[in-house]
Amino acid sequence: MGASAERVVAQLRRDVLGGFFPPGARLTETVLVQRYGTSRVPVREALRALAGEGFVELRPNAGARVAQVPVDDLADLYAVRCVVEEITASRCARRVAAGEAAVVAELTGIVDAGFAALDAGDAVLGAELNSQFHGTVARLSGAHSMTLVLRRVSEQIQWAYATTVPQQGHRAWTEHRRIVAAIATGEEASAGRAMVEHVEASRRGFTRSVGQGVAQGVAQG
Structure with missing residues (x-):
């Protein structure tokens, strides 16, 4: 191409x-x-x-x-995202524990930009920075294959979320800041847990909008 x-x-x-x-x-x-x-x-x-x-x-x-938004696939997409992003956040914390402080600095810059976009009311930029944040966590984790998987999964989720769920930017960016703080401790379990909690909050926001079918699918998956 x-x-x-x-x-x-x-x-x-x-x-x-x-x-x-x-x-x-x-x-x-x-x-x-x-x-x-x-x-x-x-x-x-x-x-x-x-x-x-x-x-x-x-x-x-x-x-x-x-194409139509793949709402019926969201349960599986969230399940995959939860597993992948727990690993990528944990590996970022591992890098911090090894002395690579630049990981935290880069993620903090994105979070600051996200809050600035929120204050400016720029929803399009905010959505792009959200994708950049998660993509950067994956890239900094060093897991190339997971970065590719996450990009595909996250785009599908972002698409469905943007067309069905009201803007919930402040909650999301507050959780992003919490993830960075957990990564900054260098504790892998804490970082992974903070990311899982964020993904689960996103899923709950979506299911509140479209009903309980997706939620049940995730619980069973």
């Missing part, structure tokens, strides 16, 4: 996750070419790539549409 197509993939993914193109919206090549300032070839490559990620549906003779 060329650089132009990769740029369109990133921009279109952002527009889908942010709700600019809601579930079911038609994605015509003409509109996308104009919006992203490119040609049809990169747009077609981007649509195929995002279809592979589950964000776009490509139908013969019917064009492209934004």
Whole structure:
């Protein structure tokens, strides 16, 4: 995939996750070419790539549409995320215990930026920083395979969460700060526990919005 197509993939993914193109919206090549300032070839490559990620549906003779949010999959996605992020937070704490204080400094910077976005009322930036926070915890953990898994899972959760749950930014960023504080102690169990509590709070916020079906699925999983 060329650089132009990769740029369109990133921009279109952002527009889908942010709700600019809601579930079911038609994605015509003409509109996308104009919006992203490119040609049809990169747009077609981007649509195929995002279809592979589950964000776009490509139908013969019917064009492209934004896929429906995978609400029915949320129980499994949260279960996976809970396991993966407990490990990544724990490994970050292990690095801190080994003397790598830069881990805490980088995460603190993101949390400070998140609160600033919250104060400014910038929900789009806040959502991006939220993803950056979790992605950075995964990256700093040194677990490359888990970083890839987490990105895919978190994007699907973010998409569902953004389309169904009212903004709960202050709670989320307060919990992020708590996670960083736990990582800063260098205690792996504490860091993992703080992350699990945060993921569980996110799940509860979602299930309050869409009903108890997902909650029951998570409890059984």
